[in-house]
Amino acid sequence: MTETDARPGPSAGAWARVSGWVRAVGAWVVRTNRRTPFRVKVALVWVAIFALLAFFFWIAQFDNQWMLDNFTYIAKGLQYTLYIALGGILLAIVLAMLGALGRISSNPIAYGISGFYVSFFRGTPLIVQMFLIYLALPQVGINLHDQFPDLFPQTLANQLVLDAAVAGTLALGLNYGAYMTEIFRAGIQSVAAGQGEAADALGMTYRQKMRRVVLPQAFRVIIPPTGNEFIAMLKDTALVSFLGVAVANAEIFRRSQLVGKADFQNLEALLVAAALYWGLTIVFTFFQRRLESRVSRGYVRTSDRLAASSEAQAHGGGGGGVG
Amino acid sequence: MWKSSTALAGVAVLVLSIASCGSDERDVGASGDEPAPEGGVCDTTDASGDLLAEICEKGTLTVSTDPAYPPQSVLNEQTGELEGFDIDVATEIANRLGVSVAWQEPSWDLITAGSWNGRWDVSVGSMTPTNDRQEVLDFTQPYYYTPAVVVVHEDNTSVTDLSTDLDGADIGVCSSCTYEQYLNKSLDIEGFTFDFIIDDVDPTGYDTDTTALQDLALGDGTRLDAVMTSLTTAQGFIDNGQPVKIVGDPVFYEPLSVAMDKSSELDNATLLEAVDQIVGEMHDDGTLTKLSEQWYDGTDLSVQQ
Numbered sequence: 001m002t003e004t005d006a007r008p009g010p011s012a013g014a015w016a017r018v019s020g021w022v023r024a025v026g027a028w029v030v031r032t033n034r035r036t037p038f039r040v041k042v043a044l045v046w047v048a049i050f051a052l053l054a055f056f057f058w059i060a061q062f063d064n065q066w067m068l069d070n071f072t073y074i075a076k077g078l079q080y081t082l083y084i085a086l087g088g089i090l091l092a093i094v095l096a097m098l099g100a101l102g103r104i105s106s107n108p109i110a111y112g113i114s115g116f117y118v119s120f121f122r123g124t125p126l127i128v129q130m131f132l133i134y135l136a137l138p139q140v141g142i143n144l145h146d147q148f149p150d151l152f153p154q155t156l157a158n159q160l161v162l163d164a165a166v167a168g169t170l171a172l173g174l175n176y177g178a179y180m181t182e183i184f185r186a187g188i189q190s191v192a193a194g195q196g197e198a199a200d201a202l203g204m205t206y207r208q209k210m211r212r213v214v215l216p217q218a219f220r221v222i223i224p225p226t227g228n229e230f231i232a233m234l235k236d237t238a239l240v241s242f243l244g245v246a247v248a249n250a251e252i253f254r255r256s257q258l259v260g261k262a263d264f265q266n267l268e269a270l271l272v273a274a275a276l277y278w279g280l281t282i283v284f285t286f287f288q289r290r291l292e293s294r295v296s297r298g299y300v301r302t303s304d305r306l307a308a309s310s311e312a313q314a315h316g317g318g319g320g321g322v323g
Numbered sequence: 324m325w326k327s328s329t330a331l332a333g334v335a336v337l338v339l340s341i342a343s344c345g346s347d348e349r350d351v352g353a354s355g356d357e358p359a360p361e362g363g364v365c366d367t368t369d370a371s372g373d374l375l376a377e378i379c380e381k382g383t384l385t386v387s388t389d390p391a392y393p394p395q396s397v398l399n400e401q402t403g404e405l406e407g408f409d410i411d412v413a414t415e416i417a418n419r420l421g422v423s424v425a426w427q428e429p430s431w432d433l434i435t436a437g438s439w440n441g442r443w444d445v446s447v448g449s450m451t452p453t454n455d456r457q458e459v460l461d462f463t464q465p466y467y468y469t470p471a472v473v474v475v476h477e478d479n480t481s482v483t484d485l486s487t488d489l490d491g492a493d494i495g496v497c498s499s500c501t502y503e504q505y506l507n508k509s510l511d512i513e514g515f516t517f518d519f520i521i522d523d524v525d526p527t528g529y530d531t532d533t534t535a536l537q538d539l540a541l542g543d544g545t546r547l548d549a550v551m552t553s554l555t556t557a558q559g560f561i562d563n564g565q566p567v568k569i570v571g572d573p574v575f576y577e578p579l580s581v582a583m584d585k586s587s588e589l590d591n592a593t594l595l596e597a598v599d600q601i602v603g604e605m606h607d608d609g610t611l612t613k614l615s616e617q618w619y620d621g622t623d624l625s626v627q628q
Contacts, residue, residue: 001474073400073401134434135438139438139440142440142588161440161441161442164429185565189586203497242430243429243430244389244427244428244429244430244433245428245432246428247398247403247405247426247428248388248403255400256389258390258391258398258400259398259400260392261391261392261531261533261534262390262392262393262397263399263563264533264536264537264559264560264565265543266533266537267537294363
């Protein structure tokens with residue numbers, strides 16, 4: 001026996017054992033992979049992403065204590081963010097309804113006005129519209145009062161000097177209303193023409209036809225994208241802070257800027273704001289999904305519905321439902 | 324269309340409620356709720372029909388401030404009140420007028436742009452009365468003077484002589500503020516002369532000084548070679564533990580004044596005169612020295628260096 005032979009090396013038997021283990025593990029992975037439900041895998045991906053994020057968080061050495069200390073103050077802006085978004089979406093819905101009726105109207109005045117409205121408010125940036133409403137309306141009011149003091153009294157001119165939050169809400173409503181006009185128009189036009197003709201045949205007036213036949217069916221198409229617009233608007237409320245909302249009723253972004261700049265912790269403040277907006281949209285996306293499935297209830301086949309509900313029960317509580 | 328009319332009513336109610344809660348809570352700050360003090364300018368003035376008369380009648384001086392600038396103006400998020408040197412100066416001016424003070428917090432650009440439309444009466448916001456601004460705003464005499472300094476990253480060793488070592492460097496400043504004008508050699512204030520010692524700079528403009536400072540803190544030359552800002556802001560950033568340092572002596576001293584809107588609907592001449600006189604009195608009786616030493620670590624910035 002030479003020295004080389006004596007060295008304990010991997011014999012043929014050991015190799016076989018190792019490759020046997022590898023094959024066994026491989027087979028286990030393949031088997032588990034087949035057995036593991038899709039949603040569990042998705043959850044694992046999310047866990048991996050969050051682990052990576054946590055790593056970056058740790059590497060970047062953010063001031064976690066500062067974020068904890070200031071979270072409550074920034075989070076108090078949630079209610080004002082919601083006020084602005086709710087005010088904006090309500091205004092947008094009204095404008096979109098009127099705009100859509102104008103777009104399908106045969107009246108040249110209604111058609112012309114709604115065409116201009118959609119073109120202008122979709123064709124200019126939201127932030128520009130906010131500044132225009134905040135800065136230009138008071139000028140218009142004051143000049144109108146100077147030119148026609150009797151027709152346009154001082155009190156009316158003063159009304160046009162809008163609060164930053166009100167100007168921002170108006171701009172959001174006008175801008176989103178223009179986009180949603182097209183959604184509403186498409187919704188109304190998606191109702192089968194025969195429905196309207198049937199209403200006409202029954203002798204309904206235009207208003208009756210719209211209110212009782214066309215609009216209720218159009219809303220099924222309109223509601224889901226409107227929910228989406230609302231979620232988008234939640235985030236655009238941050239733009240209002242560029243007008244300088246009063247500190248007492250500042251929304252999330254303004255609050256994060258106020259404390260972040262004052263303490264030189266801008267990044268940390270932005271992270272808190274990002275977390276809050278994200279949380280808010282997760283909550284509203286959940287409701288949006290519920291609403292969407294509810295309005296389409298009548299159009300889902302019974303067998304599909306049963307399958308969907310049993311699927312939901314089987315995976316209920318599983319991860320990955322975020323987003 | 325009953326549906327849209329109900330919705331319209333809903334919008335109206337909502338917008339009104341936002342508007343009303345705006346006016347309810349506007350009076351945050353030092354002495355917003357206190358009764359107007361007696362014996363001020365308002366008791367003796369014979370102004371009528373102008374801005375001063377209206378302020379006296381309302382009993383409130385509405386002051387604009389940007390509460391993102393410690394130690395001049397900063398929001399105490401615990402109490403919800405504003406604090407700082409500018410806040411104390413504005414409160415004292417209102418006291419001496421014989422009215423209480425209320426705050427508005429618009430963005431800085433909107434304050435310097437003029438055309439306030441009566442949203443607020445005066446700005447006590449450490450504003451430099453540049454000749455450009457004087458076209459849209461009226462200014463009182465300066466109530467204090469801020470030294471402008473050059474800040475570099477603490478690893479930097481190449482900048483020692485400001486008049487030569489910064490020529491052609493990447494310097495960050497707040498956009499459309501006096502430091503940018505200084506670097507562009509366009510700073511122009513009546514009654515003041517400036518020595519433009521830094522040449523060939525194309526300054527990078529930021530929304531505020533603190534954003535520029537944060538970019539500088541990333542590393543020496545990573546994005547910026549230097550930042551020009553006020554001594555007070557720079558010191559606050561250094562005290563926060565950030566890796567930057569001040570080099571050399573202050574480059575220039577800028578005067579800072581109370582501003583009023585030239586285009587205001589009501590004549591502001593008597594108010595300007597009254598506030599200018601109050602600022603003079605606050606210089607003479609040591610009030611400004613006391614407030615400056617209180618907010619700027621014992622430094623008296625109320626006198627020109």
